[in-house]
Amino acid sequence: MKILVCISHVPDTTSKINFTDGDTKFDTNGVQFVINPNDEFGLTRAMWFKEKQGASVDVVNVGGAETEPTLRKALAIGADSAIRVNTEASDGYAVAKQLAKVVTEGAYDLVIAGRESIDYNGGMVPGMLAAMTGANFVTNCIDLEIDGTNAKATREIDGGKETVNTSLPLVIGGQKGLVEESDLRIPNMRGIMMARKKPLNVVEPSEANAETKAVSFEKPAPKGAVKLVDAGNIDELVNLLHNEAKVI
Amino acid sequence: MSVLVYTESENGKFKKAALEVVSYAKAVADQMGTTVTAVAINADDSASLGAYGASKVLAISNADLNTFNAKKHAAVIEAAAKQDGSSVVILSSSADSKYLAPLLAVGLEAGYVSNVVEAPSSTSPFTVKRTAFTNKAFANTEINTDVKVVGLSNNSFGLVESGGSASVEDFTPAIPDSGVNVASVDKATDKVTIADAEVVVSGGRGLKGPENWGLVEELADVLGAATACSKPVSDLGWRPHSEHVGQTGKPVASNLYIAIGISGAIQHLAGINASKVKVVVNTDPEAPFFKAADYGIVGDAFEVVPTLIEKLKAFKAQNA
Secondary structure: EEEEEOOOEEEEOOOOOOOOOOOOOOOOOOOOEOOOOOHHHHHHHHHHHHHHHHEEEEEEOOHHHHHHHHHHHHHOOOOOOEEEOOOOOOOOHHHHHHHHHHHHHHOEEEEEEEOOOOOOOOOHHHHOOOOOOOOOOEEEEEEEEEEEEEEEEEEEEEEEEEEEEOOOEEEEOOOOOOOOOHOOOOHHHHHHHHHHHHEEEEEEOOOOOOOOOEEEOOOOOOOOOOEOOOOOOOHHHHHHHHOOOOOO | OOOEEEEEEOEEEEHHHHHHHHHHHHHHHHHHOOEEEEEEEOOOOOOHHHHOOOEEEEEOOOHHHOOOHHHHHHHHHHHHHHHOOOOOOEEEHHHHHHHHHHHHHHHHHHHHHEEOOOOOOOEOOEEEEEEEEEOEEEEEEEEEOOEEEEEEOOOOOOOOOOOOOOOOEEOOOOOOOHHHHHHHEEEEEOOOOOOOOOOOEOOOHHOOHHHHHHEEEEEHHOOOOOEEEOOOHHHHHOOOOHHHHOOOOEEOOOOOEEEEOOOOOHHHHHHOOOOOEEEEEEEEOOOHHHHOOOEEEEEHHHHHHHHHHHHHHHHHHHHH
């Protein structure tokens, strides 16, 4: 089984989010980038398929050279080789289009992407990729088993979960649950050394025009200070929620 | 060039999010000088969508669509959009709608923008405001394709009754085969879901153990709220993962979010920040949640919550 894990290069959760160039660009100054958490759960599940079922695992990112350390980290965790499509990730559609070419040319059986990236939160790349390549698609996936070309996947739904039967080729939108946080792997020294020698192939982009464009960014208005209510005066809280906040 | 809207129902009854997306679609249609067409699948009272601004409902009745299937449902909406010549398609942010949206967008060759929180600031170019960076920012985003797909963030627009009426047409599109087939569904049917809820009551490690969850549930009951939990609580197995809210859990965009014994780690706050009013109850006045909350009580949940339940019951009896 050939597995491709899509790796998005995103600011660490604790990063300060600021914008430059008249609020048109994300300010990367001082920001530490990581593997998108939703992708990391998928990568870890892919490592399980590699170790238990003999799958091969490649990782891919659409982005500039600055994303290579993130791909190297995925290699250090255990992926076999990495692909970087050398173009700016302009929108979800354009990224899916670039990935579709990689998936088709590489004849991957299983593609695991995160259900969404924690920066742009578009939540569209895995689904679009599935539609473009004609693969089956399950998102918000919290459990995945593969047996030959058959797959059993569980997805989170509003208020519960649903288990589906499907088959390869398959695209998964992964999240926590595919593996647990305690299963995530921190690269060890040996992994990091080996990752330096593993192939990281840079491929030139195919033509793909973005369909959407973030023209400007803004930050939420600064929040006022919390109104503290005395624990002995719960009536006041009920009053505030009713008369001031008007939510009850 | 109508505005098409997909209205989700459960057991024949429209979800609140369905009425919200119709209300939103009406606002978009008014800006564009056109009308709203709704797609309703196996719903009982399709004409009722008229009150929220739909002029026409394409009503599908097909047992094959009783169970949600992203590919099949996307195909139905695609066929409706093509038949109606729709230039904008509006969806909610339910798990199902977010699942089908990218499939629909590719089918319609449409640009798709999710997590939209306001009516378009301009319809030419078509520009909408959406949340990004996990609620730490907004992105004003243009869609440059002829057909546009917009995913509306739940509880961001509200319900607006415009008092119109809708004609209902039977719609019988071809349903494709799907390679994904539901084997089993595990879902509490008697509970409000986090996605649908206007109020969410959430518990953290401060509740000390799963045996104390009755407090959260009772408070939720009084408020007609959904229950949720922080990540440590789901990691400890006190509550199922489906109740975990936060960056790696479910997003929350309720009108009121009440956090009991949750310290407010940045990952948690990222997931719930889209809620309009936040209340925190915590013994530790230094808990980061107090910086994110609108109202706070420094106190012991085991004393504060029972009193709050009692006071809310009295409030409800008085305002019933």
